[in-house]
Amino acid sequence: LAKTTQPISMDSYEGQEVNITCSHNNIATNDYITWYQQFPSQGPRFIIQGYKTKVTNEVASLFIPADRKSSTLSLPRVSLSDTAVYYCLVGLRMDSSYKLIFGSGTRLLVRP
Amino acid sequence: DGGITQSPKYLFRKEGQNVTLSCEQNLNHDAMYWYRQDPGQGLRLIYYSQIVNDFQKGDIAEGYSVSREKKESFPLTVTSAQKNPTAFYLCASSIRLEGNEQFFGPGTRLTVL
Numbered sequence: 001l002a003k004t005t006q007p008i009s010m011d012s013y014e015g016q017e018v019n020i021t022c023s024h025n026n027i028a029t030n031d032y033i034t035w036y037q038q039f040p041s042q043g044p045r046f047i048i049q050g051y052k053t054k055v056t057n058e059v060a061s062l063f064i065p066a067d068r069k070s071s072t073l074s075l076p077r078v079s080l081s082d083t084a085v086y087y088c089l090v091g092l093r094m095d096s097s098y099k100l101i102f103g104s105g106t107r108l109l110v111r112p
Numbered sequence: 113d114g115g116i117t118q119s120p121k122y123l124f125r126k127e128g129q130n131v132t133l134s135c136e137q138n139l140n141h142d143a144m145y146w147y148r149q150d151p152g153q154g155l156r157l158i159y160y161s162q163i164v165n166d167f168q169k170g171d172i173a174e175g176y177s178v179s180r181e182k183k184e185s186f187p188l189t190v191t192s193a194q195k196n197p198t199a200f201y202l203c204a205s206s207i208r209l210e211g212n213e214q215f216f217g218p219g220t221r222l223t224v225l
Contacts, residue, residue, distance in 0.1 A: 001134070030210075032210070032211045036216075043218055046215070049211075049213060089214075090175070091210055099171075100157050100160070102155045
């Protein structure tokens with residue numbers, strides 16, 4: 001069964017690049033990997049999604065190695081407003097059912 | 113103004129009462145989801161629906177029920193059988209079930225007294 005693992009917390013300073021890795025063992029070939037940002041008492045907000053290699057958008061990059069057993073969310077030049085919890089999500093189709101596996105989240109603290 | 117709405121934002125109920133949480137979307141999405149989040153924890157899937165009149169149990173469906181009579185609406189009922197219902201409940205929708213960005217509502221914080 002697919003399971004995701006993330007670091008519990010990370011600290012950074014304004015202007016630095018932050019890389020958060022999610023391990024997803026037994027990910028199937030048809031899974032997408034999605035990352036979300038969540039502020040306290042709010043719904044998660046989509047950041048980026050990928051299937052393989054590298055994906056980049058205006059806010060982040062996502063790196064997925066060839067074996068797809070992990071993925072790394074890269075936030076360039078973080079600011080104080082990036083302090084939040086970041087979750088990876090893996091979707092897995094098993095026979096006739098569909099499983100959505102959220103990681104437990106990485107709490108990022110950005111310091112001045 | 114397109115989006116996904118949940119109401120109410122805060123809800124209080126007495127133990128033993130059933131309560132229904134509302135979720136509405138005007139994004140024309142086929143798939144909808146309900147998650148539960150406990151303090152300091154990640155999201156756990158309660159139920160999901162990939163199309164009208166169809167829904168499937170997620171990882172923690174016991175003590176919950178849903179309906180999907182309209183594409184726009186996916187209400188969640190927390191029954192008295194749910195042993196620890198106090199939590200933050202999040203509804204989401206996506207174009208289709210797989211491989212698509214999920215849009216989340218603002219959440220409902222349920223407190224059972």
